[in-house]
Every structure is written in C-alpha cells, then in structure tokens.
Amino acid sequence: AQSVTQPDIHITVSEGASLELRCNYSYGATPYLFWYVQSPGQGLQLLLKYFSGDTLVQGIKGFEAEFKRSQSSFNLRKPSVHWSDAAEYFCAVARNEDNDMRFGAGTRLTVKP
Amino acid sequence: GAVVSQHPSWVICKSGTSVKIECRSLDFQATTMFWYRQFPKQSLMLMATSNEGSKATYEQGVEKDKFLINHASLTLSTLTVTSAHPEDSSFYICSAAGTGADTQYFGPGTRLTVL
Numbered sequence: 001a002q003s004v005t006q007p008d009i010h011i012t013v014s015e016g017a018s019l020e021l022r023c024n025y026s027y028g029a030t031p032y033l034f035w036y037v038q039s040p041g042q043g044l045q046l047l048l049k050y051f052s053g054d055t056l057v058q059g060i061k062g063f064e065a066e067f068k069r070s071q072s073s074f075n076l077r078k079p080s081v082h083w084s085d086a087a088e089y090f091c092a093v094a095r096n097e098d099n100d101m102r103f104g105a106g107t108r109l110t111v112k113p
Numbered sequence: 114g115a116v117v118s119q120h121p122s123w124v125i126c127k128s129g130t131s132v133k134i135e136c137r138s139l140d141f142q143a144t145t146m147f148w149y150r151q152f153p154k155q156s157l158m159l160m161a162t163s164n165e166g167s168k169a170t171y172e173q174g175v176e177k178d179k180f181l182i183n184h185a186s187l188t189l190s191t192l193t194v195t196s197a198h199p200e201d202s203s204f205y206i207c208s209a210a211g212t213g214a215d216t217q218y219f220g221p222g223t224r225l226t227v228l
Contacts, residue, residue, distance in 0.1 A: 043221035
C-alpha cells in the first residue's frame with residue numbers, strides 16, 4: 001500500500017522568505033502525487049499534482065513541487081511566502097489504477113510578519 | 114472546474130441520534146466518491162470508497178453499520194452516522210472522481226459535534 005511522510009509538523013517562516021515543505025512517499029510504481037492546502041475549518045484546495053512528464057510542477061498561488069524518483073520525494077516550494085499562505089499543507093499519494101489516496105500527517109505553516 | 118458540495122456544513126446533535134451528510138458533485142458525474150474523517154490537528158483518514166450503484170468498501174477499523182454510505186446516483190453520496198456519540202465528533206470530508214479521472218475533487222467538509 002502507498003504511504004506518505006511529512007517530516008515537519010510545524011514550520012515558521014518570515015513573510016517574504018522562501019519555503020520548502022518536505023514530502024516522502026512509498027509506493028512500488030509511479031504514483032500520482034498531490035499537494036493540498038487547508039485553512040482552519042475549511043476543506044482542501046488542490047495546489048498542484050504530478051502524474052507524469054516534467055518533474056517540476058507548477059501550481060496555483062506561486063507554488064511549485066519537484067518529483068524526485070531517486071529520493072521518493074515531492075517537496076513543495078515557494079520563493080516568497082505571503083502572510084495568507086499560513087495554513088495546513090497536506091501531501092498525498094494515490095495509486096494510479098483506482099484513485100485510492102493517502103494523506104501525510106500535514107505540515108502547519110506559520111508566517112511571521 | 115469540478116465542484117463538490119456538502120450539506121450541512123455544520124451540525125450539532127444529541128448523543129444517540131443519527132445524522133445524514135450529503136455530498137454532491139455539481140458539474141460532473143462522480144462514479145466514485147470517498148469519505149474521509151479528520152480529527153482536530155490531524156490528517157485525513159479514508160473511511161470508505163463508494164461506487165455508484167454498489168456497496169461501499171470500508172477501510173479497516175471503520176464500522177460499516179455505524180457509518181452508512183449510500184451512493185445512489187452519479188451526483189450524490191450520503192454518509193449517515195447512526196446512533197452518534199461524542200467520540201464521533203469530527204470533520205467529515207467527501208471527495209468525488211469521475212470515470213477514468215485521476216483527480217479527486219474535495220468538498221468543503223461537514224463539522225459534526227455530538228453532545
């Protein structure tokens with residue numbers, strides 16, 4: 001079965017600083033990989049996804065992620081964080097044959113003024 | 114883009130009562146719908162997967178008699194929490210995927226509080 005690890009439970013960055021959220025996955029085949037953002041009390045918003053092709057994926061709100069097969073990683077990056085980016089971020093992996101999706105534990109992002 | 118709605122967004126009920134949560138795909142036909150549960154400050158845990166017209170497949174540890182799932186049409190799935198207890202209080206999120214789709218679209222979630 002597929003699984004996801006997000007090593008960082010909580011990250012604090014200053015507004016304007018760069019951001020990288022880590023995600024490692026475990027799956028025998030090429031996975032479908034996703035990053036979602038969740039604001040308090042809200043549902044999930046898809047930031048970006050990787051299925052195949054170019055390993056650097058561009059998403060909404062200025063986010064990007066890079067799939068590295070050799071490291072089983074799919075880290076999320078943003079060059080300059082805004083205060084509105086403060087939220088919970090979830091990495092997810094799905095099996096490509098049946099959409100069975102598993103989520104990481106999440107990383108809570110705090111943005112300092 | 115694909116839109117998934119949930120109703121109600123927030124519900125409070127007394128212990129022992131049953132609560133029904135609806136999940137609708139508004140602009141596409143969802144052959145598969147998923148139900149997740151999220152406790153405060155925790156991740157989403159898949160409860161069950163339902164395909165239109167067939168019985169739901171429950172994850173290990175999820176009581177199928179307590180969490181009744183019906184996926185009667187291609188745009189509607191319901192989750193009924195039967196004889197709810199305070200420990201069932203949680204944030205329930207559904208998602209939907211169309212035929213051959215490789216992306217799930219998530220609803221906004223329903224917060225259930227059982228007194």
